[in-house]
Amino acid sequence: MKITTGGRPAALLGAVLLFAGLGLVACAPESGPAEPGPSETTQAVSLETGFKIGLLLPDESSTRYETQDRPGFEAAVKAACPKCEVLYANANQDAAKQQQQANSMLTQGVKVLVVDPWDGVAAAAIVDQAVAQKVPVIAYDRLIKSPQLSYIISNNYEKVGELQGQALVEKLKADNVPAGSGIVMLNGATTDNNAVNIRKGALSQIEPAGYKVLAHIETWDGPTAEKFASSQIAKFGTKIAAFYSANDGNALAAIAAMNAAGMKLVPTTGLDATLASVQSILAGQQYMTVYNSFKGEAEQAVKVALDLAQGKTPTSTDTVDGIPAFLQQPQAVTADTVATTVVKDGVYKTSDICTTQYAAACTAHNIK
Template sequence: MRVLAVCATGVLALAACSTNSPSSSSSAAKGDGKGYKIALLLPETAVARYDGKDKPYFQAKLKKLCASCTLLYANANSSADTQQQQAQSMLTQGADVLVVDPVDGVAAGSIVAAAKSKNVPVVAYDRLIKSPDLSYVISNDYEQVGKLQAQALVDKLKADKVSPSEGGIIMMNGATTDNNAGLIKKGALGVINNSGYKVLSSTDTWDPSAAQSWVSGQNTRFGKKIVGVYSANDGNAGAAIAALKAAGVSPLPPVTGLDASLAGLQAILAGNQYMTTYNSFQKEAETAATVAYDLARGVTPKTSATVDGHPATLNPPVAVTAPDIQSTVIRDGFWSVSQLCTSAYKAACAEHDIK
């Protein structure tokens, strides 16, 4: 397992890295007795982590901190307009704090403006919101995510003795409306551009259907010249694998990913995907709940990092290949052995000592 925590530069302008809880107030098991309303707005259902991981972790931590607090929850299902409406509804309901993972980090600036007019602090969760009035940012070091993904891909190609003269890499980056996607792409290109391997073509989308169609077209265009597939997340990785398999490509080129999704990890065990990148969503969500509770009470959360001039907490990413699964996602309880090692993957789990 490789754990790398590096302060990113550029768009997120980080002053320092921190993986510590931002507040010492988290020891308050039952809160201060006041029934604050904490709103959590997540961006999409296409990626399973949001409803399946982030929300439950956030909700459990908030309940532990403040039994009398109310969680207002909504998922925007990839619509920035829907998220705007959801935020306004929660402000109307009297939310004391908004925790927002934006569908569109620029458009969500209007959410911050609306909240400011009601003196409601906003925490940008996982993705940056472009606004000077944010109260806090909780995220991961996404430029480092891109570096880890690209380095793993380049190292795999070299280990397999694939010469740059044999072909190149196709890149599936995230949507241009997502600040994190830009950081991931920057980190990845910083590695790939110095590796000797060239980028044959690239696209920018978080939509697996669009990604699958695009990869099909690239396979028709480049064929065996595709020696590696850089994917910014597991959803697009699965789409790429499906497209290549449908075209009869065998063996598959190494494919990268992000999110440590169940499907992604099982694809790694099956030998279809090479790696994924894991961030502790539990730590991220629990930190967000703690920060939101502090802000609701008028307590300034502790921090040792800044993002775009805002106080922040950042989590370091971890590169995960098959031998790392036990010491990362299983150890942390992110997935259980029974969830991961179903009948189709039992042999692979045994091979990698996953138990």
């Protein structure tokens, strides 16, 4: 995956893709001017009359989708286009189901699709079908392997992995854990291109530091991760100096496995800044997580979706594989930075975090 940064109009990029034979067939007459790029549609729609927008999310195992992304997206649509209607579906880790959900939305007349794919390769078929009906598609959070995407809204996931790996290495060194000590890696699913980039970023920090990967698994499923972690604890025991986890669900699974085995907790990383993990971090269990602004990601997706549906050309700050993109930059979150990240941004109220069980931890870290 090639990422290029810097503001550059999507129209120019669309023209480049068109010249390369990757553009869409548009509605212009045969004798008319050159065909428009993939961001243009055939139907005249407006914010005044409203239209349908499709939102497809990949799973329910990651709590962020139902608690942050979906409500954030729907709220942003309501604010910008009160007469627009959001058609929503969650694939629940099923690529075929997600294809069916997309088919249904296209049949119902959506003017733009925002798709966070369960399987980034399989979802190319969704793009193909939408393009055939001149409906633009935005890849949301996870990349879809299709040159016919109109836009990508995501985060810098290689940087996510770098932050995780850097934090883990620094913690191990601070605890005087020698090079050569073992790490068990709980990576994300191979169907998710983001997981590949996260792993790449993490290893760029772990390997040069001299720590040894004892074992690894690729899954976003918490119970599967917990079962694997338990098996590795039984196999390696105290040789495990840390659990590298690509997200919070797997991190909490590793912590549950350590507790069940009576093992002293070792540093464990995460991603998504879920409420349970933020509380775990404050309690001294999970070591760190990474926060990407869910609200910022959802609001940017809505802004681009509304432009594309109206045939407008959204600007972009980045490109991914030549496709216009908007990539947020992640932030590492430890117990010392909870207040200045997720609390400051209003992701959680202090009352959400500082329940009776975590009140003392909140006081210790000046979260009021």
